[in-house]
Structures are given as structure tokens and as C-alpha cells.
Amino acid sequence: MTVETPILNAPAVALNVPAAAKINLYLHITGQRPDGYHFLDSLVAFAGVHDTVTLSPAPDLTLSLELDGPYAGDLPEVGGNLALQAAERLRQAAGCDAGAAIRLEKKLPVASGIGGGSADAAAVLGGLVRLWGLDAAEINLPDIALDLGADVPVSLFGEAAFVGGIGEEIVRAPALPPAWLVLVNPGVALSTPAVFEARDGLFSKPGRFDDSPATAAVLAEFLARTGNDLTAAAIGIEPVIGDVLKALEAAEEVLLARMSGSGATCFGLFAETAAAARAAAEISRAQPGWWVRATPLLADARTPVG
Secondary structure, rough: OOOOOOOOOOOOOOOEEEEEEEEEEEEEEEEEEOOOEEEEEEEEEEEEEEEEEEEEEOOOEEEEEEEOOHHHHHHHHHHHHHHHHHHHHHHHHHHHHHHHOOOOOOOOOOOOOOOOHHHHHHHHHHHHHHHOOOOHHHOOOHHHHHHOOHHHHHHOOOEOEEEEOOOEEEOOOOOOOOOEEEEEEEEOOOHHHHHHHOOOOOOOOOOOOOOOOHHHHHHHHHHOOEEEOOOOHHHHHHHHHHHHHHHHOOOOOEEEEOOOOOOOOOEEEEOOOOHHHHHHHHHHHOOOOOEEEEEEEEEEEOOOOO
């Protein structure tokens, strides 16, 4: 017998939920399970650029998804979209009788190493808990999130964190200092499984630290002891990623340049807003076909800007 969860105190109006870009400040591969999944150690923070998920009540109890935005055409068809899958999994797990009209404004490049689809799914999970008036304590949201993808749990967590295991181990990171990022994507999509398959080399040790870096420069020093173990594999598949890293490394006042996730998006770390803005403008002028954004580094993604 299925007991339906009552929908209490549900908002009657639409909710707008930002889905912030996820940034792997470092990414180490520490081992591999017999089933092929890799163990990770990563410091994940967020950027002030985001997709936007709008959730509205659906009185006919259906779940629908509308896609919009500059990168909507690069997404899979609606039925295969992670945002809609998140809604279906949540409704099933909660045993609730509810519907929702979901609108996804896709502003982040697809398959780009900044967790766009994962952030969208996490925004749907968190937003529908509010829209449907569910008791989050009675639903195992982290398990639902992990079932949807390795980056969904940390996007749902929404704060800077060290991530381990296959994405399920999340530990809040020490406080991060104010800093700015320049995000650059050369317009190529990368398959995460393909990048992992192409990776070669030894496993790395965890790169975690206990102290809070006082400034962006100190954060860069901490991060310089780490790396992204997928960079060489990603460049082997899409050599233009190497060009992106060179462009960022050549920027004045850049503290660190690195690829995020499995690519192809790379980031430059800056201490000042003006320096990041200048670097973004220079790279955009030199490479008008690239996606380039200057944005703050966020330790808390629950109210991103941009």
C-alpha cells in the first residue's frame, strides 16, 4: 500500500532557482573500484554564473519541462534531461501526488566540466521540496542526487566542499577568501566517460588542506600543490583546451590557470574584480568564438549572482 505524502504549505506562485556553475579547483583520481568507477578527491566551489530553473504548480499533476536559453539546443531531448529525471525520482521517493511545470533557462555550455546538468538537477530537487511542501528530513535527497550523477550531491549541498568517493562523500571546506574567476570554454563538448577512459598514469594522493586561505593569492599557493588529473586526457581529445590554458596563463595578474572537471571549461583565478574583467575582455577579443565570463568565486551557491 502506498501512502501519499501530503502537500503542505506549498507556494502558489512560481519559484526561480539558480543553478550555479560548479568549479573543481582541483581534481585528483585516487583509485578505482572493480566496477570501473573512479575514486575522486576534489575541492569544489561555485561561480556566480548559472542556469535558472523556474518551477510552477501544475494542477493536473503532470511533470513537464520547457527548455530555453542560448544553450537549450545543445541539450538532450526533454525525456532524457536530468532536470526532469530529478523531478520524477523525487516524486517517486516522496510518494507524493503532485505535478510541476519546469522551465530551464540554459545559459551554461553543455558537457563543459562545470556541472551544468548536475546543477540543474540539484536545483529541481531543492526547489520541488519547497514547491511541494515536502519534509526534506523524511526524504534521502543525497541518495537521489547520487543516483542522478556524481556531481549532483555537491551541487545540492551548495557550499564549497571537499568531495570524495564517487561523489557521495562531502565535507565542508575551510572558508575560502574573496576571489574572482575567468571561465573560458572553447565551444567543444567533452564526454566525461571518454575523458576518464583516455586517462593514463598513476593515482594521486588527496590534496586537502585544513587551514582557511586568507587571500586569493594564498588560495592559489594551496592549489598549486594540486592539479587536475584529467587535463592531459582532455587535451588529447580536444587540443584546443591547451590553447585555453595558455590564454589564461598569459593574462596579467592571473594567480592560477586550470581545467575544471573533465573539461573543456578552464578557469583563471584572480584576486581583483578589475583584473578578471580585463583578462576576460582580452581573451574575448582574441577569441570571439569562445564562451568567456568573469565571475566571482562563490563558497555558497544558494544565492549566486550574474
